[in-house]
Amino acid sequence: MACHHEEISLETVVPISYDVTVDVRCLEKNNSQEEGLIGSVIYTFEAKQQIKFVQLNAKEITFGKLRLLDSERKEVLKEGTNQIVISFNIDQSVETFQFDTEILPGIYSLEIEYSGKFRDDLMGCYGCNYKKANGDIGRMCVTQFEAVWARTAFPCVDQPNAKAVFTVHIIHPPSLTAISNMPVSSVDTDYGEEHKWTKTNFNQSPIMSSYLVAWVVGQFEHIEGYCYDGKLPVRVYTLPGQVGQANFALETAVRAIEYLSEFTQVPIPLPKMDLVTIPDFQSGAMENWGLIILLFIFFFLFIFN
Known part of the structure; x- marks a missing residue:
């Protein structure tokens, strides 16, 4: 279960916050072969000087749309126009988001859509069987991010010294309960195009390391x-x-x-x-x-x- 990693420098780019949304509606299918993560993350950071790239840890994640916003939520760069090019060091699990031009010092947010999978080794975000109240077998998902497995559930600077605050949102079947590090801030029912899902939103965490982020979704x-x-x-x-x-x-x-x-x-x-x-x-x-x-x-x- 080794996960090799290199230290991402915090001298020029300092993490501030992550706003993470994970979609685990797949649990409704009750089939481990059809389980996977659909997610998005807003990574807010401070550029201490002019920079031309940002690095995040990611493992077994496929990237979708992404764009870079400034502190006033104005779009600075976006992927698809070669303004942001992604390169991946598979041995070190490091994604480099290369910009076509240098950005000035300041606060920025990198918005990323991605997809991943439930792992089968009890690390990262994984699924497991449990017995429902009616005696049937159901599926739930659990996380275990220590020491460097948060990167398999969402892109982040996945090292203990890169502390930040985290806000988690979970989209899940309404029959299941979602629990995370912080209290629930709100619950959106009849969520999604089909108006049949639940989105549980949690308060922002204190500043902490990525390996301490956690969520569990199941019947409790x-x-x-x-x-x-x-x-x-x-x-x-x-x-x-x-x-x-x-x-x-x-x-x-x-x-x-x-x-x-x-x-x-x-x-x-x-x-x-x-x-x-x-x-x-x-x-x-x-x-x-x-x-x-x-x-x-x-x-x-x-x-x-």
Whole structure:
């Protein structure tokens, strides 16, 4: 599962934010052979000096339309007219967006449409089976981006020192729940040309590394508690039919957060904390900010013992 990479320089181009939209309506088909990502990202960055190219990490991603906008949202350059030419270093998973002219120092946004696939090695964004509330087998999607697998789900500067803020939007079947690092800001129902999908929009994250971005889309039940005198909601999400066994995990999470915050005098700098149990995961758990993902078998063995 090695993913070779080179360091993208942050001296001349500094990441500011990513606005990521991922479309996982394919989960409705309930067929792993037809699963894939359709996405778009708005990568906002600061050019510290005149530059003629921008680099992002990407792996197993196909690019569609792209254009470069200035800080006033005016189009500066666009692909298709040879104003932006893409070259790819496959060994290093680095895409270079070469401009036909130098751009001045300032704030810019690179808008990118792309497509990708669900991986089959429990890394990046991948699909897995789960048992629905009615007993049927359904499909869900999960992410595992540590250490350098965010690049397989959306183009980004995928290295820990390239911190930025992230805003995530997920288009999905209405029967499923989408969860990400941050609280839901709004939900668009009857979305799309067919007016049959749901788009869940999340608040912007604090500044963080790309490997901590996460989302899960599936059918869940949950219970909820609070820390900090009701200021921090803590939820435990389980697969259907398992939420009755989640009380101990919720109580332990709340007590641990309260104790460690008092001990360190450092409260969690997030507006919520979710713990989600899933059936297939590469490790026991992953400490994504605001969305801790756990392999359910370890979660329930811990409860039973």
